[in-house]
Amino acid sequence: MPLKPSAAALLRDADEVLKLAARSMFDTFAQAALGMLVVDKRHRIVWISEGYKRFLPALGFEHEDEFVGKPVEEVVPNTLMVQVLETGQPMLVDLLTNRAGTFLVSRLPLRDDSGQVIGAVGLVFANHGEHHETTLQPLMLKFSQLQQDLEDAQRLLAAEQVKNRRPKYTIASFIGTSPAVMEVKRTARRAASSDATVLLLGETGTGKELMAQAIHAASGRASKPFVGINIAAIPDSLLEAEFFGVAPGAYTGADRKGRSGKFKLADGGTLFLDEIGDMPMAVQAKLLRVLQEQEVEPLGSNRVERINVRVIAATSRDLPAMVAAGQFRADLFYRLNVLPLRLPPLRERVADLDALAEHLLDDIARRSHMPHKSLSAEALAALAQHAWPGNARELRNVLEQAALMSDGMTLNVGDLQQALPGLQPGPISTAPQHQAAALMLPAEVGHKTLPAAVAELEAAYIAQALAQTGGNKQAAAKLLGIARATLYEKMASKPGWQPNV
Numbered sequence: 051m052p053l054k055p056s057a058a059a060l061l062r063d064a065d066e067v068l069k070l071a072a073r074s075m076f077d078t079f080a081q082a083a084l085g086m087l088v089v090d091k092r093h094r095i096v097w098i099s100e101g102y103k104r105f106l107p108a109l110g111f112e113h114e115d116e117f118v119g120k121p122v123e124e125v126v127p128n129t130l131m132v133q134v135l136e137t138g139q140p141m142l143v144d145l146l147t148n149r150a151g152t153f154l155v156s157r158l159p160l161r162d163d164s165g166q167v168i169g170a171v172g173l174v175f176a177n178h179g180e181h182h183e184t185t186l187q188p189l190m191l192k193f194s195q196l197q198q199d200l201e202d203a204q205r206l207l208a209a210e211q212v213k214n215r216r217p218k219y220t221i222a223s224f225i226g227t228s229p230a231v232m233e234v235k236r237t238a239r240r241a242a243s244s245d246a247t248v249l250l251l252g253e254t255g256t257g258k259e260l261m262a263q264a265i266h267a268a269s270g271r272a273s274k275p276f277v278g279i280n281i282a283a284i285p286d287s288l289l290e291a292e293f294f295g296v297a298p299g300a301y302t303g304a305d306r307k308g309r310s311g312k313f314k315l316a317d318g319g320t321l322f323l324d325e326i327g328d329m330p331m332a333v334q335a336k337l338l339r340v341l342q343e344q345e346v347e348p349l350g351s352n353r354v355e356r357i358n359v360r361v362i363a364a365t366s367r368d369l370p371a372m373v374a375a376g377q378f379r380a381d382l383f384y385r386l387n388v389l390p391l392r393l394p395p396l397r398e399r400v401a402d403l404d405a406l407a408e409h410l411l412d413d414i415a416r417r418s419h420m421p422h423k424s425l426s427a428e429a430l431a432a433l434a435q436h437a438w439p440g441n442a443r444e445l446r447n448v449l450e451q452a453a454l455m456s457d458g459m460t461l462n463v464g465d466l467q468q469a470l471p472g473l474q475p476g477p478i479s480t481a482p483q484h485q486a487a488a489l490m491l492p493a494e495v496g497h498k499t500l501p502a503a504v505a506e507l508e509a510a511y512i513a514q515a516l517a518q519t520g521g522n523k524q525a526a527a528k529l530l531g532i533a534r535a536t537l538y539e540k541m542a543s544k545p546g547w548q549p550n551v
């Protein structure tokens with residue numbers, strides 16, 4: 051009768067079997083996997099299998115001894131081995147993507163007799179690029195298909211974004227015929243015909259972004275993208291990635307596949323840098339280099355990419371004062387200030403108020419599917435009294451609220467006061483009467499040509515009609531016996547036209 055083994059002997063045997071099993075499994079995995087590596091608890095690679103050596107060139111290493119001994123996170127981009135060491139939790143199946151390719155991997159912690167994590171083993175089972183006859187092939191094929199679908203979707207999205215980046219505005223969309231605006235538009239047309247950097251200066255809401263899009267649309271780059279970036283809206287720590295992009299494998303998380311920066315997205319077109327005065331000094335130095343070299347280096351890459359981008363910058367801040375205070379680099383300021391364009395605040399071009407309000411009310415009606423509402427002459431006179439610190443944007447908001455809250459088709463001072471409680475009624479100008487009086491026939495003909503005299507009479511006659519109809523252009527056109535469009539044309543052709551102010 052065979053001897054019954056003692057409990058102690060059984061335990062010893064089991065321990066032996068387990069050790070043997072562990073060693074044999076280790077050898078089996080080392081052979082079955084494409085590659086295998088072992089790290090110690092301080093993250094250092096202590097061993098790699100024969101198969102793993104195939105990945106070294108793609109990871110940027112020629113010899114095993116340059117790789118072994120290094121912390122794993124430094125030499126294998128995007129690895130999560132450190133997480134396994136820190137949590138002691140295995141990751142049985144994961145996809146790892148880095149500059150060597152995409153791989154199906156497993157990561158297992160190694161523990162000592164007391165259960166302490168003393169290291170980890172990483173196994174590479176399948177390489178997405180290679181088609182091995184393995185049981186994992188269906189899974190990798192599925193992954194391959196999904197990745198292809200994702201790339202197709204990204205390409206479609208990028209094409210859509212380029213379409214959406216086409217500018218919405220032209221120089222004619224910048225409403226206004228006051229002398230200040232006519233001068234701005236003339237300079238903008240000149241700017242559009244060159245590739246020089248434009249610096250748009252002006253208070254908030256004066257139309258800097260609109261003008262940037264308009265210059266792009268009138269330039270030779272109109273068919274290429276217009277890309278805008280609001281520097282004030284982006285945290286300082288993310289600005290560089292936003293501008294210059296991120297190389298694949300440089301980061302984990304959302305950026306692990308890399309992404310293009312705004313400079314690259316705007317290649318061939320125009321990059322609009324809004325709120326340039328809010329740019330941190332460290333990024334200013336890098337921006338200056340990109341503007342001078344027309345080259346960008348994505349974060350985490352050691353390759354520079356050539357770009358061809360026209361820059362339009364804008365700010366509402368006093369850049370020369372910031373330069374004097376050491377808050378803005380003088381060299382960058384001079385590099386940006388090639389073609390400065392100052393957009394006048396609304397209070398300096400009250401003559402445009404009527405046309406701008408009319409345009410904005412038209413736009414508000416179109417977007418909200420409401421009927422078009424007009425302003426009474428008193429309402430317009432009251433608007434002319436206001437200082438408009440928020441400029442056209444503030445005017446738009448006031449008109450939008452007033453249009454929404456009022457029932458009638460004509461907005462009066464009371465309607466506007468609901469949206470802008472401090473609004474004061476203003477005097478209605480009697481200028482047309484003065485002009486009409488001044489048009490009495492002179493004692494002698496000669497100091498004015500006939501066309502000039504006719505134009506003067508026409509302007510005064512139109513002004514008189516508008517005054518009589520309380521600024522209602524439809525009614526004024528009727529009184530004058532011309533079409534409304536003709537009236538607009540005539541008004542637009544007269545710089546500085548101030549019918550009601």
Ligand SMILES: Nc1ncnc2c1ncn2[C@@H]1O[C@H](COP(=O)(O)OP(=O)(O)OP(=O)(O)O)[C@@H](O)[C@H]1O
Nearest residue numbers: 223224225253254255256257258259260366442443
């Ligand atoms: N001259 C103009 N003609 C027509 N619309 C205008 C004009 N100026 C401004 N607007 C309108 O006013 C709003 C604000 O303009 P925009 O965003 O271009 O101003 P901004 O100067 O860039 O402002 P911020 O400095 O606050 O960014 C927009 O809806 C724009 O279409």
